[in-house]
Amino acid sequence: MDDWKQAWKLKSVQVGAASAFFYALILLSEQFLSVWNVIPQELKNKIPESIGEWVGMFVGVAMVLARLKKQPELHGDIKPFVTITAGHSNVDPGAVNGKYNEAELVRQFRNAVAHYLAVAGLEFKTDGTGTINLPLTNAIALAKGASLAVEFHMNAAASKSANGVETIALPKDKVLAQKLSVAVANVFGSRLRGDNGWIDQSQSARGRLGFINAGGLIVELGFISNEAELAEFNLKYWSAAKAVAQVIIEHEKDA
Structure with a gap:
């Protein structure tokens, strides 16, 4: 100028x-x-x-x-991670139906979800790999440090006709709980229990669950005591795991 x-x-x-x-x-x-x-x-x-x-x-x-x-x-770079855990443990089989036990089935489901999260490049931690299913104390410790923590279980009842999918969570996680339940139910052809798949922990007969108090969600994948739901699980759990992983991935992208 x-x-x-x-x-x-x-x-x-x-x-x-x-x-x-x-x-x-x-x-x-x-x-x-x-x-x-x-x-x-x-x-x-x-x-x-x-x-x-x-x-x-x-x-x-x-x-x-x-x-x-x-x-x-x-200050080291702190990367958020997702925690996915399997209910019960190697020493606690959970509910049993014939040769199948809950701890083994949900461990397989956890491994399948972990596979899809790894493919997507999402940071995650688990309460074991392969055949390892660590006790609840380890799962709670992982849940406390995670951006999202999800544990998998299977329901059981005296009545063989009891059925359905539900996710137990605190009110703050209601929408996510419903999405997780829908993802599983759509694959297995199951009905949604509770409020469109969400069970408020305060309304649950299970009382105050440590994993949920640590900020996690518990997905009940169906009833191991129901022969039809057990058969659907064994046939389609990889597909259900993929659907659950997608819900988790989308949740973390939006976080």
Whole structure:
């Protein structure tokens, strides 16, 4: 521009210069403090009082900026993760129907969900891999540090006709609980129990469940005591696991 010598009068230039000044302070604050700290005190005492006041103010500002500046070396990147666990454990079979036990079936389901989450590249943790199904205490510990925690169980009842899918959760997770139940029910051809698949823990006969109190959701995949639902599970659990994994993936994308 022809009158560039008068550019300092422009507000845009003044604001830009101020921004550049403070950005330079942020970048150089640590270096300035390092240099200031190695100057002998006797030399600092020889600085005229009027100048010393300005230097002192500059040091104070530099200290604040250095403190506010992001320091990655002090903070590791914390990546959110999903927890998926299998109910019961290797020493607690849960409900049993003939040669099938709940702990083994839900472990297989957990592994299938884990497979699809891994394919999608989602960070997750489980209470074991392969044939390992760790106790509830491990699942609760994982749930407390997760962005989302889901555990799988199967219901059982004295009546062989009892059926349906439900997800037990706190009211804050009602919508997600319903989505998980729908995903399972659609594959198995099951009905939805409770409120469109959601069971409020406070209304559950099971009482206060530790996994849910830790922030998790418990999906009851059907009734192991119902021969038809058990057969559907064994035939289609991989497809149901894929549907559940998709609900989890979409939930984490929207979070």
